[in-house]
Amino acid sequence: MPEIALLTNPTSGRGRGARARAVALPRLRDAGYAVRDLQGADATEARALAEQCVADGVETLVVCGGDGMVHLAAQALATSSTRLGLIPAGTGNDVARYLDIPRKDPAAAADIVLAGHTRTIDLARSGSAYFVTVLAAGFDAIVNERANKMTWPRGQMRYNLATLAELRVFKPLSYTLELDGETAQVEAMLVAVGNGPSFGGGLRITEGALLDDGLLDVVIIKTMSKPDLIRTYPKLFSGSHTTHPKYEVHRVAKVTVACSGIVSYADGERFGALPLTIECVPAALTLLCPGPA
Structure with a gap:
């Protein structure tokens, strides 16, 4: 069974992260995926969880949150083969704007993950931070x-x-x-x-x-x-x-x-x-x- 990791910031968007996860998680599982349901107690733990997913060869890491969660995931996924999916649930959601991912419809965002279309983008880097x-x-x-x-x-x-x-x-x-x-x-x-x-x-x-x-x-x-x-x-x-x-x-x-x-x-x-x-x-x-x- 293919595996997806879902990493959530439950406080993102004043609780929208947790609500979006509640919609996206069953949708991913109903599609036949084994989903690692992950939450970090803080940014350090969340990043460690993302890095572990890369180390384990997880094909897709989906973050449920805003641009801060995308930022965190980018530190772990940069230059790796792990793909990044996004369930927008933050305040700004600029990355979702870039990619035309629905910002207020977590079910539709999860369906984009399931469809599997990809785009490779550049990152900016200063030292070891992206x-x-x-x-x-x-x-x-x-x-x-x-x-x-x-x-x-x-x-x-x-x-x-x-x-x-x-x-x-x-x-x-x-x-x-x-x-x-x-x-x-x-x-x-x-x-x-x-x-x-x-x-x-x-x-x-x-x-x-x-x-x-x-x-x-x-x-x-x-x-x-x-x-x-x-x-x-x-x-x-x-x-x-x-x-x-x-x-x-x-x-x-x-x-x-x-x-x-x-x-x-x-x-x-x-x-x-x-x-x-x-x-x-x-x-x-x-x-x-x-x-x-």
């Missing part, structure tokens, strides 16, 4: 830091309120960038490094970034007035900010980002203090996704 979506390294990272400390409200509104709170006191930052070996000094509101196009529940900061082009999209939003930033922020949801004169993008295989006092976030998780060197790792992760229409 990320799937976007690394935030400026105003966006500071907003993430505040939003992750907030317990109310839920979803995107939490990021919006954190943005307004930080905007009152924010000052432009001084960056040193090394873009495929070329060094640049820049004053900017933020620098974002995208493997994919969005983060934070659909904020398309690195609009146009492709998951399988072997490159990272490094977006620089140069210094602008606070009123201009407020006017520009809603454009992030459509990706139309790319026409702003303060917007700049570089597509590179490797970038070093340095800025004093900034802790970066990636996949919505604390990733590391700057400076960081990030490189694209082509074809590093195989995901289960909807097949052709």
Whole structure:
């Protein structure tokens, strides 16, 4: 009997993880799979469970949660032959957006796993740590830091309120960038490094970034007035900010980002203090996704 591992974050999305698991688990078993039903007491234990699945040669690990669970799984599955399935149950669910996996229908998401269609994508790596979506390294990272400390409200509104709170006191930052070996000094509101196009529940900061082009999209939003930033922020949801004169993008295989006092976030998780060197790792992760229409 084929085996699937199902790894759940029961607290993801304020309990949506547990509810989604309750739908997905019997659906996978009814299809004839032996399912390892796994939950970690914390992120360290959950990652160890994912690593054990890879070591045991489990063909498919399905995570039930949000981008944080995808991030955790990527650390274990990167460059391995184990496939990653996703039952979205988080707050942002940007990876599910990338792949057109239903974000509010765990049964339909489980059916995508069962159908077995795959897509191989790149990952971004700094040292031994990987990320799937976007690394935030400026105003966006500071907003993430505040939003992750907030317990109310839920979803995107939490990021919006954190943005307004930080905007009152924010000052432009001084960056040193090394873009495929070329060094640049820049004053900017933020620098974002995208493997994919969005983060934070659909904020398309690195609009146009492709998951399988072997490159990272490094977006620089140069210094602008606070009123201009407020006017520009809603454009992030459509990706139309790319026409702003303060917007700049570089597509590179490797970038070093340095800025004093900034802790970066990636996949919505604390990733590391700057400076960081990030490189694209082509074809590093195989995901289960909807097949052709």
